[in-house]
Amino acid sequence: MSKAKDVDDRFKKFGTVSFTAITKINDFIDYLENGKVMGTRCKGCGQSFFPPRSDCYQCLPGEMEWFEVSGMGKLVTYSKLEYAPIGFQEDVPYCIALLDYGDYKVFGRIDRNLPPEELKVGMEMKTVANTLPNGQLNYVFQRP
Numbered sequence: 001m002s003k004a005k006d007v008d009d010r011f012k013k014f015g016t017v018s019f020t021a022i023t024k025i026n027d028f029i030d031y032l033e034n035g036k037v038m039g040t041r042c043k044g045c046g047q048s049f050f051p052p053r054s055d056c057y058q059c060l061p062g063e064m065e066w067f068e069v070s071g072m073g074k075l076v077t078y079s080k081l082e083y084a085p086i087g088f089q090e091d092v093p094y095c096i097a098l099l100d101y102g103d104y105k106v107f108g109r110i111d112r113n114l115p116p117e118e119l120k121v122g123m124e125m126k127t128v129a130n131t132l133p134n135g136q137l138n139y140v141f142q143r144p
């Protein structure tokens, strides 16, 4: 079995963001299954990456380590999605958003139990691992 095939199969479980450009970081899904949302950090320069990257563009071929996305991020922007990509039509409407954690930013969706009217740019939110009704994994943003 090829390495690429292995990555593809595992990323089928991931339900929010397209990670097609990413290779070698399929541990992300294993962490997610264990309730952890993880990014990568370069051991050379300390740069944090989310979505996780396997290489640092400054220190190639620098060594990367995993870190957990924890604590609070600030809501930078959000948008209500009425139309979803193929495969996710039953999920809409939902809100996608961007959280700023200082060193890095996390793009994802707002917990569907949180009404959009209660969202405010600048509010603090946390990122948590989540399982969708169809069994796919993703992560969502919740209020603290």
Ligand SMILES: [Zn+2]
Residues within 6 Å of the ligand: 042, 043, 044, 045, 046, 047, 056, 057, 058, 059, 062
């Ligand atoms: Zn680096």
